[in-house]
Amino acid sequence: MKIVVEGVEVWYNSIQALKNVSFSLGEGEVTFIIGPNGAGKSTLLKTIASIIKPRIGAVYIDGKTISIYNPRDLSKIIVYVDPQISRSIPSTVLEFLITARYPHQPLLNFKISRRDLEIIEKISRQLNIEHLLDRRLDQVSSGEFQRIVIARALIQNPKVLLLDEPSAFLDLRYRLEVLEYVKRITQQNKLISVIAIHDLYLASLYADKAIVLENGEIIAIGTPDKVFNCELLEKVYKVRIAITNLNGKKIIIPIEPLEKIGS
Amino acid sequence: MATPLYRRKVKHFLISLYSLSLLVIVIFVISISIGPAMLDPVKVFNAIFFGYPVETNIRVIISLRLSRAFAALLSGASLALAGLLMQTITRNPLADPYIFGLSSTALTAVAIGIILAPSLMVYRQYLIVVAFLGAITGYILTLSLSKLGGGSSLAMVLAGIAIASLFSGISHILLYIVQQIIRTPYVYFLMGSASTVLQKDIPFLTIPTIVLTIITIALFKPLNSYLYGDEYAKQLGFNPILIRDLSAFIAAFSTATTIAFVGIIGFIGLAAPHIARFLVGSDHRFSIPITVLVGALLTLVADIVVKLISMYAGGIGELPLGVVTAVIGAPFLAYLIIRRVRE
Numbered sequence: 379m380k381i382v383v384e385g386v387e388v389w390y391n392s393i394q395a396l397k398n399v400s401f402s403l404g405e406g407e408v409t410f411i412i413g414p415n416g417a418g419k420s421t422l423l424k425t426i427a428s429i430i431k432p433r434i435g436a437v438y439i440d441g442k443t444i445s446i447y448n449p450r451d452l453s454k455i456i457v458y459v460d461p462q463i464s465r466s467i468p469s470t471v472l473e474f475l476i477t478a479r480y481p482h483q484p485l486l487n488f489k490i491s492r493r494d495l496e497i498i499e500k501i502s503r504q505l506n507i508e509h510l511l512d513r514r515l516d517q518v519s520s521g522e523f524q525r526i527v528i529a530r531a532l533i534q535n536p537k538v539l540l541l542d543e544p545s546a547f548l549d550l551r552y553r554l555e556v557l558e559y560v561k562r563i564t565q566q567n568k569l570i571s572v573i574a575i576h577d578l579y580l581a582s583l584y585a586d587k588a589i590v591l592e593n594g595e596i597i598a599i600g601t602p603d604k605v606f607n608c609e610l611l612e613k614v615y616k617v618r619i620a621i622t623n624l625n626g627k628k629i630i631i632p633i634e635p636l637e638k639i640g641s
Numbered sequence: 642m643a644t645p646l647y648r649r650k651v652k653h654f655l656i657s658l659y660s661l662s663l664l665v666i667v668i669f670v671i672s673i674s675i676g677p678a679m680l681d682p683v684k685v686f687n688a689i690f691f692g693y694p695v696e697t698n699i700r701v702i703i704s705l706r707l708s709r710a711f712a713a714l715l716s717g718a719s720l721a722l723a724g725l726l727m728q729t730i731t732r733n734p735l736a737d738p739y740i741f742g743l744s745s746t747a748l749t750a751v752a753i754g755i756i757l758a759p760s761l762m763v764y765r766q767y768l769i770v771v772a773f774l775g776a777i778t779g780y781i782l783t784l785s786l787s788k789l790g791g792g793s794s795l796a797m798v799l800a801g802i803a804i805a806s807l808f809s810g811i812s813h814i815l816l817y818i819v820q821q822i823i824r825t826p827y828v829y830f831l832m833g834s835a836s837t838v839l840q841k842d843i844p845f846l847t848i849p850t851i852v853l854t855i856i857t858i859a860l861f862k863p864l865n866s867y868l869y870g871d872e873y874a875k876q877l878g879f880n881p882i883l884i885r886d887l888s889a890f891i892a893a894f895s896t897a898t899t900i901a902f903v904g905i906i907g908f909i910g911l912a913a914p915h916i917a918r919f920l921v922g923s924d925h926r927f928s929i930p931i932t933v934l935v936g937a938l939l940t941l942v943a944d945i946v947v948k949l950i951s952m953y954a955g956g957i958g959e960l961p962l963g964v965v966t967a968v969i970g971a972p973f974l975a976y977l978i979i980r981r982v983r984e
Contacts, residue, residue: 429872450878457876464870466732466794469923472646474869476924480862480877488861488926490647499643508642534877 379405379537381426381570385435388421388594395421396432396594403538403570403587408561410581411574413591414615419574422591423540426572427458439538453481457536459527461543465516471526472511475502478533498533504559505529520547528556532563539564539571545580553577557584578619578630582606590614602628612636654927657920661934665714668941672710675948678702704840712838713944713962714937715846716903717913719895721936722854724910725917725929726892729864730885731784733794735977737911738896741797742804743779744907747893747900748830749808750775752815759819765901766845772897779804780889798978809905832961833899833906835944842902849898853891854933861925864888868923906943906963908970909936915977943969 381403388396396418403409411419424430426437428444437444439455447455463474479494502508505525510518518526524547531539541560545553557573561584564571575581581588588605590598592614598605606628611619618633670689674680680699687693688703695703720738727736727743738744754761754771761768783801790796809831816827829837838846857864863884866874871881899906913936914928920935921927943965951959 427876429875448878449875449880453876453878458872460870460872460876462870463873464732464868467728467734467868467923468918469868472643472650473865473922473924475643476647477862477865477869477877480866483862485862486859492644495644495647502643511642511646 379440379570381538382438383426383435384438386425386432386437387434388425388430388432394594396425399435399594399596401589401596401599403572405568405570406565407586408564408571408573408584409587409589410585411572411589411591412578412581417591418594419591420542423458423542423572423574426538427456427540428452429458450481453534455536456538456540457531457534458540459531459542459544461524461527461546463515463527468514468516470511471507471513471515471518472498474515474526475511475530475533478530481534497535501529501532505556521549521552524548525552525556537569539569541571541573543574543576545575545577553580578611578632582628582630606630650922650924650927654921654931657931658934661931661938665934665938665941668938668945669710669714672713672941672945673703673706675945676702676706677952708838708840708843709835709944710941711843712835712846712903713940715850716835716899716906717909717936717938717940718933719850719853720899720906720909720940721913721932722850722857722929723892723895724936725914725932726857726888727910728914729868729925730888731797732868733797734915735794735798735911735974737908738776738892739905739907739910740805740974741780741783741801742808743776743893743896744900744905745805745808745812746779746782747772747775747897748905749812749815750778751830751900752812752819755819756815765842768901769845769849769897772900773894776893776896776900777889779808780893826958828961830904832963833904834959834961835903836959838902846898846902849894853895854929857891858926858929860884860887861929864925903962906940906966908966908974909939912970912973913939939969940966
């Protein structure tokens with residue numbers, strides 16, 4: 379499976395969110411999208427997920443435009459992990475996770491198969507949320523919720539996994555565990571994973587490929603070796619950055635803002 | 642962990658389903674037995690469900706009281722269904738056809754309908770259509786007003802109260818004017834009463850309630866996905882706007898059937914879904930049937946209370962049904978508001 383994004387332009391009314399964005403994604407790779415606030419990271423993910431329709435350009439899955447897929451088939455292929463889940467009507471974690479199996483069931487199937495429950499069981503064990511299944515969705519901590527949302531994506535069993543800020547609210551251990559887990563299953567199951575993230579350090583640890591966005595434009599794309607250079611990142615983020623080598627990997631360490639507030 | 646948890650959930654559902662069905666039957670029989678002439682519930686039960694022969698005078702009494710009990714049961718069920726759907730599509734646990742003004746606008750439409758075509762009063766089934774148009778207008782008005790007010794769940798409730806008060810006032814005036822046409826005290830319309838329903842009206846209450854409940858149960862997957870947000874539903878391959886509009890249609894229609902026959906009964910649509918969720922959780926596959934049963938049960942009980950008060954207090958005429966449900970339901974609303982504002 380291959381995803382090609384070609385000449386995509388997205389507008390929110392009169393504001394342009396993406397300008398002529400083109401790239402392709404391959405199987406078994408974790409691609410990190412980085413860039414400051416408002417650069418268009420989430421918009422790009424949502425465009426790939428077909429939640430937002432581009433005004434110009436298109437997204438292709440295996441050579442076919444995404445818009446010719448019917449929504450139900452698409453939901454078996456692509457999952458966009460949105461941390462903004464409505465929780466105003468109380469429901470339990472298990473009830474939420476069960477909905478992720480719907481794309482794989484007939485619409486009027488009232489019984490949940492044993493296999494579906496086993497998948498939920500397996501993934502909730504791997505992400506260490508098994509003890510939360512009985513809890514109400516609005517009564518878990520933000521870190522636990524983040525893991526629940528990621529678990530839901532994997533339970534849906536997609537071929538393309540789009541994660542929006544998966545490290546937010548997670549503590550140090552789970553940041554590393556969750557991202558390492560995503561990387562491992564991406565390789566094992568030959569997934570295409572795209573992760574939008576603010577934490578450059580984490581991006582440099584796990585990226586197979588990186589895309590730098592600024593004001594809706596791609597300003598750098600390629601292997602971490604190529605993309606992660608001090609000059610470029612300092613210019614984009616307005617932050618002084620150091621890069622060290624660790625086990626043959628470039629690790630990014632942000633040091634201080636270039637312009638200090640109040641000075 | 643997931644499998645035993647799920648099994649437990651199914652077990653809870655089955656237990657609730659059986660015990661509630663049983664309770665509904667028991668209360669239904671009791672409701673028929675209660676009246677100025679008290680009947681033996683066992684005799685009534687055998688007569689209704691097994692067709693045992695009874696004395697002619699008892700049979701007449703049963704057949705007279707049957708339509709009233711059915712009206713209470715069915716209007717409770719359809720109001721509860723409407724309440725659950727409204728809570729889901731607005732994702733607001735305080736939603737209910739009464740609080741959101743659907744009932745009042747439907748009643749206003751009914752009053753206007755009677756003024757324009759007095760013969761509608763005889764063919765109440767056509768009133769359903771009129772009431773439906775009113776209910777859907779009320780839904781759109783409340784939602785637009787709440788959007789202007791920021792769209793928060795509190796803004797929705799306040800917008801609903803504004804619309805409900807306005808249109809209950811208007812319908813009050815209109816019904817006062819047409820009092821001589823409808824020939825029943827208009828308070829019965831304003832606060833609901835099951836006692837004015839005739840036997841020929843029962844099919845028009847039964848069929849919509851059953852059909853709409855079945856359609857809603859069939860929609861459980863889209864509804865469950867809708868709970869977690871528009872984008873979430875979209876991601877699972879459902880069209881959130883279609884789900885919302887279809888559910889609003891069903892909610893408005895089931896509200897309209899009760900308004901056309903029994904008038905405004907408040908708070909059943911609010912309380913029943915909460916009780917159902919407490920019993921079986923918020924998975925619509927389980928919560929829809931339970932909500933419908935709880936609604937039927939609550940309304941039957943409220944109707945029995947109405948009968949008892951009227952019998953023992955000896956006032957003129959009968960108390961409207963909506964008075965009793967308001968006394969039971971309003972404290973429940975207060976409790977929900979307190980809990981939500983605290984959170």
